[in-house]
Amino acid sequence: MNPIYAAMRATVFEEMSALARARGAINLGQGFPDGDGPADVRQEAARALIEGPNQYPPMMGLPALREAVARHYAEHQGLTLTSDQVLVTSGATEALAAAILAIVSPGDEVLIIEPAYDAYRPLIERAGGMVRTLTLSPPDWRIEVEAVDAAFARPPKAVIFNDPLNPAGRAFTHAEVALLAAACRRIGTIAICDEVWEHVRFDGRNHYPLIAEPGMAELAIKIGSAGKIFSMTGWKVGFVMAAPDLLEPIARAHQFLTFTTPPALQTAVAYGLGKPMRWFEEMRAGYQHSRDLLASLLADQGFVTLASDATYFLCVDLPASGFADDDRAFCLRAVEQAGVAAIPVSAFYGGESERRIVRLCFAKRDEVLVEAVRRLATLR
Ligand code: PMP
Numbered sequence: 001m002n003p004i005y006a007a008m009r010a011t012v013f014e015e016m017s018a019l020a021r022a023r024g025a026i027n028l029g030q031g032f033p034d035g036d037g038p039a040d041v042r043q044e045a046a047r048a049l050i051e052g053p054n055q056y057p058p059m060m061g062l063p064a065l066r067e068a069v070a071r072h073y074a075e076h077q078g079l080t081l082t083s084d085q086v087l088v089t090s091g092a093t094e095a096l097a098a099a100i101l102a103i104v105s106p107g108d109e110v111l112i113i114e115p116a117y118d119a120y121r122p123l124i125e126r127a128g129g130m131v132r133t134l135t136l137s138p139p140d141w142r143i144e145v146e147a148v149d150a151a152f153a154r155p156p157k158a159v160i161f162n163d164p165l166n167p168a169g170r171a172f173t174h175a176e177v178a179l180l181a182a183a184c185r186r187i188g189t190i191a192i193c194d195e196v197w198e199h200v201r202f203d204g205r206n207h208y209p210l211i212a213e214p215g216m217a218e219l220a221i222k223i224g225s226a227g228k229i230f231s232m233t234g235w236k237v238g239f240v241m242a243a244p245d246l247l248e249p250i251a252r253a254h255q256f257l258t259f260t261t262p263p264a265l266q267t268a269v270a271y272g273l274g275k276p277m278r279w280f281e282e283m284r285a286g287y288q289h290s291r292d293l294l295a296s297l298l299a300d301q302g303f304v305t306l307a308s309d310a311t312y313f314l315c316v317d318l319p320a321s322g323f324a325d326d327d328r329a330f331c332l333r334a335v336e337q338a339g340v341a342a343i344p345v346s347a348f349y350g351g352e353s354e355r356r357i358v359r360l361c362f363a364k365r366d367e368v369l370v371e372a373v374r375r376l377a378t379l380r
């Protein structure tokens, strides 16, 4: 293999979606809803596209969107960010890349929490950074004091904290967030907070942004994604929020990645972020229904699932469900023999990895979930 590609494996999402397309399978792999997002937000994008302007918007983002983001997080999370602390990016993926390019220099150690979203490691490594890991264990995926102490014994330059956690569906408690904040404060470790799933949480759970913890306003970089907020994963509008001294180098990196994001989408996201709280509650209730349906359909067929507090994902414990395959072998068998695509959770680990868990996306219509479980049951 060309050594340039060694750090950049093909993503499991593209691999599994390609298999799903080739086999005509139901795709419960890559996380995307089978609806098409709120009609009024799409209408606003269409209006803005026709009326314009369609030339380069400001590099930092449209003022209307930067203001809408600041207002949105004041309303939903009590944050007191001003619009000049907001940078608009082309999705959270670009936000992550810009933050990592801005912060990580060759030789810097960056802590990631495994299972970790698959973009983190390759971006850190291509920036010349060294990845260190703190590993969480199923079924609870809890952040424990001892593990944090061990991970920060030699403090890293930065930590990437994904809360709620993809693929585990874990929404961390305030105590866990505070524990991590205390560790960051010890020597000023920068926290890159990937909070793209912040709104998709269940059973009345709260979201505790790390940036709101004492002393973290100057150390945390908060990343959000309109794709997740509005169930339109193809939209690729993201936001970065940070204190001016942290945001500045990230904006510099953003200049050389995409420079801007399509203005019509920015206008529509600015509109959507002002939706009433009720809209967000209904969105959560809809996905909670889908989570509960998938969990009960799977339980009826003898599958054992882990708890899912948040995200679009529910994890299946293969050995507890009576399967001897490892996660990857199960996913290949599921797509080829049963016509259902899923994601092996081992793809979220670098080295020695968890191989017993498979992630299913439940952001689908009821009848799709019913048919998918009927098919998965044939794998026994
Ligand atoms: N971070 C996490 C944890 C994600 O799950 C995703 C996408 N599902 C992203 C980042 C990327 O978000 P975007 O599509 O806005 O680039």
Ligand code: GLN
Pocket (backbone or CB within 6 Å): 011, 013, 014, 029, 030, 031, 032, 166
């Ligand atoms: N974040 C999505 C997921 O976890 C996938 C995004 C992608 O395809 N890179 O399923």
